[in-house]
Amino acid sequence: MDGQENEQRGPGDTDTPSRRERRWRPRWPTDRSGRARRVGVVLAVLLVALTGTALGVFAGGRVSTDIGPFRADLTLAPAVRGGTTVDIPPLGALQLDxxxxxxHLTVGLGALDQRKTEALIDDPAGISRASQSAVTDVxxxxxxxxxxxxxxxxxVTLILAALVFRDTRRTAWAGGVALVVTVGSLGLAAGTLRPQAIEEPRYEGLLVNAPAIVGDARRIANDYSRYAEQLQRLVGNVSQLYTTVSALPVYEPAPGTTRVLHVSDMHLNPTGWQLIRTVVEQFGIDVVIDTGDMTDWGSEPEASYVGSIGLLKKPYVYIRGNHDSPRTAAAVARQPNAVVLNNSTTTVAGLTVAGIGDPRFTPDKETSPAGSGLTAQVANQVIGAGETLAATIRSSPRPVNIALVHDPASAGPLSGTCPLVLAGHTHARQMSKLPQVDGQQPTQLMVEGSTGGAGLRGLEGEKPTPLSMSVLYFDQQRLLQAYDDITVGGTGQAQVNLERHVIRDPAKGADVPVTPTPTRGASESPSPSGTAPTPTSPSPSPTR
Structure with missing residues (x-):
């Protein structure tokens, strides 16, 4: 009957429900199709569970946490193999096995928390507590x-399964599979954790140069206590800038005095920006002048470093150094308060400033004293930049008060063109007079140290390079009347030192030396105090 099988009944047989079910059972095999259907359901549940797990990890596998004064973003993502990436913008990243x-875990270090950073500055012992709690924070x-x-x-898996299956049991199975997969993956990561991986990082981006500059990570880890002690003292001494100012010799700038902050050779050190902001606020700075080498390699990622310029809310005049690329200069020019000079002039805060960028782009070169070790071709380039700027100054419709070059070797041709030339490059502070030519006006050359402590290069020697900057005071005639040399740490004594130099006494018309006022850090021997050098008898700081 239509492909169905009839059973023969005997005289005593009755037509029971079970017999009727057997009579009308289909002849094609049902076991095989049932197994296929069950396998299909299992595969569908696994697929939905894995998809939901991946989507859930991408959607929710991110938290923000405080690691000391830093704000860090921790992110988990599915990956073929494990590992950790530590992003340190703009320098690059560390890859850890x-x-x-x-x-795969990604740790992105963000900006410093201003409130916590200020707390560390106010309480130097806080840096020790922060370092001890960093592991707990992580x-x-x-x-x-x-x-x-x-x-x-x-x-996410439960929501996805409910939409796909519309069945409570299958939704629960999918959620259970997602739970097992996620717990298993996290458990495997925890069970195979290698804390020693921090000693064997793979460097990416600008950090590929870190091993040669900083040294072996294991050695640094072993010497951490010594480095932490020095850092604690340095951070504590930054806070003493405020108290040091009150202890300076009595000096009242005349009405109409213009205050200029001269910085140079930041080399990507974020601590330099913190120090600059402190000095700008405390000293009432009118304009900041930067004589170059803001970055290390002039790369695109480093361009984000210049963003702190806008936070100063003061005019910022900049020339390119030999470590700065045209992209660096373009990034500075995009800041609302910045002026980039390249064989050009500008007038800010009543001062007419001329400047030219360094003719070289040599990010892989070490810093050397002005003019030393230069080939004849490079020396001609550097000196030629000064000659080009000198011609621009002579043709300027307004008298130029300050000329800017990066390498002091470019300053020679500027003698007699303006009263003051500012430079950097050597990472060593120096004040001198350029040789006079044909009875022209005398020109003073002021070379600044490294405001960024030479960046990573400052760690090469036994003693780190100090952070240096100078506050220049100009009278109403736009002549330099005094300057304060500010040095923070790095000298082996980890101290903040401010030395005030008075160039001209209006009553006597002569240079007047003033005793410097050092501020000592904790646990250090007193530094000798004496008469500050006058501009005609410079006492340059030692190189790195």
């Missing part, structure tokens, strides 16, 4: 990240 498993952040990732993976 920290664990196994299908999860552990707590990773734990929160794991729990958040687990919750997001299961929740």
């Amino acid at each position: 920290s664990h196994q498993g299908p999860t 552990r707590n952040g990773v734990l929160r990240l794991g729990l958040r990732t687990l919750g997001a993976a299961v929740l």
Whole structure:
């Protein structure tokens, strides 16, 4: 009957429900199709569970946490193999073979928290506590990240399964699979954790130069206590800038005095910006002048470093150094308060300033004293830049008060063209007079040290390079009447030192030396105080 099988009944047989079910059972085999259907359901549940887990990890596998004064973003993502990436913009990244498993951890270091940083400055012992709590901060952040990732993976999987299957049992199975997969992946990562991976990083970006500059990571880790002690003293001494100012010799600039902050050779050191902001606010600076080498390699990622210029809210005059690329200069020019000079002049705060960028772009070269070790061709380039700027100054419709060059070797041709030339490059402060030519007006050359402590290069020697900058005071005739040399740390004594030099006494018309006022850091021997050098008898700081 239509492909169905009839059973023969005997005289005593009755037509029971079970017999009727057997009579009308289909003849094609049902076991095979049932197994195929079950396999299909299982595969569908696995697919939905894995998809939901991946989407959940991408959606919820991110937390923000405080690591000392830093704000860090921790992110988990599915990966073929485990590991950790530490992003340190704009310098690059560290790749750590920290664990196994299908999860990859990314740690992105953000900006410093201003409130916490100020607290560290006010309480020097806080840097020690912050370093001790850093491991705990990271552990707590990773734990929160794991729990958040687990919750997001299961929740997204349940929502996706409910939409796909519309069946409570299959939705529950998918959620269970997501729970097992996520817990298993996180457990595998925790079980294969290699803390020693921090000693064996792979460098990317600008950090590829770190091993040659900083040294072996294991040695640094072993010497951490010594470095932490020096850092603690340095941070504590930055806070003493405020108290040091009140102890300076009595000096009242005349009405109409213009205050200029001269900085140079920042070399990507963020501490330099903190110090600049402190001095700008405390000294009432009118304009900041930067004589170059703001970056190390002039690369595109480094351009973000210049963003702190706009936060100063003061005119910022800049020339390019030999470590700065045209992209660096363009990034500075985009800041609302910045002026980039390249064989040009500008007038800011009543001062007419002329400047020219360094003719070289040699980010792979070490800093050397002005003019030393230069080939004849390079020397001609450097001196030629000064000659070009001298011609621009002579043709300027307004008298130029300050000329800017990066390398002091460019300053020679500027003698007699203006009263003052500012330079950097050597990472060593020096004040001298350029040789006079044909009875022209005398020109003073002021070479600034490194406001960024020479960046990573400052760690090469036994003693780190100090952070240096100078506050220049100009009278109403736009002549330099005094300057304060500010030096922070790096001299082996980890101290803040301010030396005030008075160039001209209006009553006597002569140079008057003033005793410097050093501020000592904790646990250091007193530094000798004496008469500050006058501009005609410079006492340059030692090189790195």
